[in-house]
Amino acid sequence: MAQDTHQEPDGEAILLARSRAGDKAAFGALAERYCSFAIGVAYRMTGNSQMAEDLAQEAFIKAWRKLPQFRGDCSFRVWLGRIVTNTTLDYLRRQNPEQPLDEGILPAPPAAEAPLHRIEQEEMRQLVRQAVLSLPAQCRIALILREYEGLSYREISETLGIPMGTVMSRLHYARRLLRERLAPLLEIPVHAPGGKEEDASEP
Secondary structure, three states, X not given: OOOOOOOOOOOHHHHHXXXXXXXXXXXXXXXXXXXXXXXXXXXXXXXXXXXXXXHHHHHHHHHHHXXXXXXXXXXXXXXXXXXXXXXXXXXHHHOOOOOOOOOOOOOOOOOOOOHHHHHHHHHHHHHHHHHHHOOOHHHHHHHHHHHHOOOOHHHHHHHHOOOHHHHHHHHHHXXXXXXXXXXXXXXXXXXXXXXXXXXXXXX
């Protein structure tokens, strides 16, 4: 379950206060806490690990400069996520939608697995990654924040600056597109029987 919107991890309020007072070391500690989060969002949006690191670094620079504007009406993670998302979307708008995929990024399977099974697993991961990257950017980021980063509907709403109803619509559309695009490749039905959408009342 994603953390509550206004609940900060231990010691984070102190780091935020010190950072807002101009303490670069304190902000460096905050950046270290959320480095994986920022890079993960950018990477899953672009499919390019080097670009993801560059975009995350750019987002942290923007966050440092904009820190006096942070009012604490949402968690630092949500606020940072908004900056990372906007930075990445700005980059994507300037680029060709077809971004190159990195090789060798997929998690290595257990050593005991047979070579054929490893190949099948990697091929499936590649298919899913390519399908996610093929989604419209606005739907893609909603799906990434929900399925990969574990944000709640409310946190996604605050991160993207859109109503919760729009969040649910984009997630529904993204999942439907994924099913349609993966079905012929993975030999699964487009409308899986018994499947159900998440409870719209989930915060």
